[in-house]
Amino acid sequence: MSAVPDPGMASSWSLLGSSPTTQLSFGSSMDVTKLEQARMLLSGMDYSRATGQDEDGDTMLHIYTAKGLRECAFAAAERLRDEGKLDAKEHKGKTALLVAVTANQPEIVRDLLSLGTDINACDVKGQTALHLAAHYGLPGVLQAILSSRPAVNLEACNFEGMTPLHCAAISHSVTMKALSSSGLTDVGLQTKAAEKLSCVQMLLTAGAFLLSQEIKSNTTVLHLAVKEGNIDLVTYLLRIPLPNIKDFVNLKAHGHTALHMAAGLHGNPHQEEILQLLLRRGADPSIRNLENDQPAHLLQSGLQGEQVSSTLFLTATVSVLVMGY
CATH class of the missing domain: 1.25.40.20 (Ankyrin repeat-containing domain)
Known part of the structure; x- marks a missing residue:
C-alpha cells in the first residue's frame, strides 16, 4: 500500500478531536463529524485522485481501509459505489473488502457490506473474505461476514481447491504445532489457537459442510x-x-x-x-x-x-x- 495521497488529510483528521456519534442504518456507531469531514475532503479532491487507482491498483478506499480509518473509508466507499467501482481490485486482486479482512477491521467489513460490496469476490489466489478470515483466525471479522445480509458462499473453493473450513483447519494446526514447540506456555499462541478453533466452530455453525x-x-x-x-x-x-x-x-x-x-x-x-x-x-x-x-x-x-x-x-x-x- 502507498501512503495516504492527501497529506493534509491525516493532519486534519487529528485536529477533529472528540465528536458526536450516530447510529447508522447498518447498526454500528460512527463519528458523524469525522464522516462529514471525510466527505468534504473527498469532494474537494481531484476526480482521478478520489476515484482512480495508483500504480499498485490501490484506490483511496484500499488505503484508508488498510490504515483502519473507518470514516474515511466509508466516505471513499460511498464515492466509489456511485462510480460503480466499489469492488475495484489492487495488484493482488484484493477488493477493499478483502483488505479490510486482512487488516482485521470488522467494522469496515460491515460498512462495506452495507454499501453493497461483493461478499464473494476473490483475489488472485481465489481467496474470498471467508478464506482470508479463516486463514488468519479472525473471529470478529468472520462474524461480521457471516452475519451480513448478502448470501456468502460457505463452500467457495480457492485455487488450491480448499473451502474456508479447510483453511481454518490448516491454520489451527499450524498454530497448535507452534504452541507445542513453545512448550505450551506462550499465552499469545494459546489465544490465537483458541481464536482459530472458534473460526472452525463458527463456520460449521453457519452451515459449512463438514x-x-x-x-x-x-x-x-x-x-x-x-x-x-x-x-x-x-x-x-x-x-x-x-x-x-x-x-x-x-x-x-x-x-x-x-x-x-x-x-x-x-x-x-x-x-x-x-x-x-x-x-x-x-x-x-x-x-x-x-x-x-x-x-x-x-x-x-x-x-x-x-x-x-x-x-x-x-x-x-x-x-x-x-x-x-
Missing part, C-alpha cells in the same frame, strides 16, 4: 487434523453429533482413511489417543488403501508399534461389541 473434500486430494477437515496430529481439533470434530458419523470417519483421501493417517503418525505423542478416538467413532480398521494396506500395516515397527497395534485391536474389538460397528 464432509466437504478438498478438490486436489479429497481431504476433509478430519484428514487435515489427523495428518498434523492435532488432537484438539480431532477431538472437537469427532464430538460433533452426526447421523452419518461412520461415513465421515471412513471417507478416503487418495485411498487413505483418517485411521490410515493416524497409523502413520510415527513418534507423535497423540497417535494412540487419535487412533482410539477414531475407532470409537466408527473408523473401520479393515479398510485397505490403494496399496492394499490396512491401518495396522502402517504402524511403526518395533516395541512401540506392537503396543499401539495391541491398543488398536482392543479398541476395535470393544467398539464392535458395544456399538455394533
Whole structure:
C-alpha cells in the first residue's frame, strides 16, 4: 500500500478531536463529524485522485481501509459505489473488502457490506473474505461476514481447491504445532489457537459442510487434523453429533482413511489417543488403501508399534461389541 495521497488529510483528521456519534442504518456507531469531514475532503479532491487507482491498483478506499480509518473509508466507499467501482481490485486482486479482512477491521467489513460490496469476490489466489478470515483466525471479522445480509458462499473453493473450513483447519494446526514447540506456555499462541478453533466452530455453525473434500486430494477437515496430529481439533470434530458419523470417519483421501493417517503418525505423542478416538467413532480398521494396506500395516515397527497395534485391536474389538460397528 502507498501512503495516504492527501497529506493534509491525516493532519486534519487529528485536529477533529472528540465528536458526536450516530447510529447508522447498518447498526454500528460512527463519528458523524469525522464522516462529514471525510466527505468534504473527498469532494474537494481531484476526480482521478478520489476515484482512480495508483500504480499498485490501490484506490483511496484500499488505503484508508488498510490504515483502519473507518470514516474515511466509508466516505471513499460511498464515492466509489456511485462510480460503480466499489469492488475495484489492487495488484493482488484484493477488493477493499478483502483488505479490510486482512487488516482485521470488522467494522469496515460491515460498512462495506452495507454499501453493497461483493461478499464473494476473490483475489488472485481465489481467496474470498471467508478464506482470508479463516486463514488468519479472525473471529470478529468472520462474524461480521457471516452475519451480513448478502448470501456468502460457505463452500467457495480457492485455487488450491480448499473451502474456508479447510483453511481454518490448516491454520489451527499450524498454530497448535507452534504452541507445542513453545512448550505450551506462550499465552499469545494459546489465544490465537483458541481464536482459530472458534473460526472452525463458527463456520460449521453457519452451515459449512463438514464432509466437504478438498478438490486436489479429497481431504476433509478430519484428514487435515489427523495428518498434523492435532488432537484438539480431532477431538472437537469427532464430538460433533452426526447421523452419518461412520461415513465421515471412513471417507478416503487418495485411498487413505483418517485411521490410515493416524497409523502413520510415527513418534507423535497423540497417535494412540487419535487412533482410539477414531475407532470409537466408527473408523473401520479393515479398510485397505490403494496399496492394499490396512491401518495396522502402517504402524511403526518395533516395541512401540506392537503396543499401539495391541491398543488398536482392543479398541476395535470393544467398539464392535458395544456399538455394533
